[in-house]
Amino acid sequence: MESISDGLAGLYASSPPTLSHMDMARPPHEDPQYQRELAMRAAGGDPAAAAAAAAAPIPIPGPRQSWTTSLWSTTGSSKYIRLGTKVMTTSPKTSPHHRRIRGDVKKCRKVYGMEHREQWCTQCKWKKACTRFAMD
DNA sequence: GCTGCCGGGCG
DNA sequence: CGCCCGGCAGC
Ligand SMILES: [Zn+2]
Numbered sequence: 207m208e209s210i211s212d213g214l215a216g217l218y219a220s221s222p223p224t225l226s227h228m229d230m231a232r233p234p235h236e237d238p239q240y241q242r243e244l245a246m247r248a249a250g251g252d253p254a255a256a257a258a259a260a261a262a263p264i265p266i267p268g269p270r271q272s273w274t275t276s277l278w279s280t281t282g283s284s285k286y287i288r289l290g291t292k293v294m295t296t297s298p299k300t301s302p303h304h305r306r307i308r309g310d311v312k313k314c315r316k317v318y319g320m321e322h323r324e325q326w327c328t329q330c331k332w333k334k335a336c337t338r339f340a341m342d
Numbered sequence: 343g344c345t346g347c348c349g350g351g352c353g
Numbered sequence: 354c355g356c357c358c359g360g361c362a363g364c
Contacts, residue, residue: 304347304362311364315345332357335347
């Protein structure tokens with residue numbers, strides 16, 4: 207509840223002087239919410255807010271961005287190049303199935319609800335790894 | 343039981 | 354390529 211606001215405010219308030227992060231991870235990135243945000247933003251009204259809330263009772267947290275800090279920048283040792291034969295030490299068995307530990311049990315599905323499936327993130331719609339609440 | 347996700351299938 | 358479900362694992 208306030209933790210988010212507080213955390214965000216604190217983050218912005220204590221924003222370091224020089225810090226730019228412009229790299230992204232591998233998962234796709236899209237924010238269909240922008241449309242929603244814009245739509246609800248355009249409304250700008252009390253009754254409008256209520257209506258918007260009715261349509262989407264979720265305030266929406268934000269896109270994503272967690273990577274604490276990758277410290278694999280220094281010690282830039284050269285990398286090895288692998289080519290030719292491939293490595294297959296382990297058996298050719300398929301993956302042991304799911305392996306992702308659950309961190310936050312609050313994704314588009316539970317947050318929005320089955321009745322608002324259209325509002326879920328694309329990945330969630332396809333029953334894939336959520337990209338909006340992603341928690342890499 | 344539900345959610346969340348991978349693997350797999352279809353246009 | 355986008356779209357979706359079966360089925361499993363974790364809670
Ligand atoms: Zn999602």
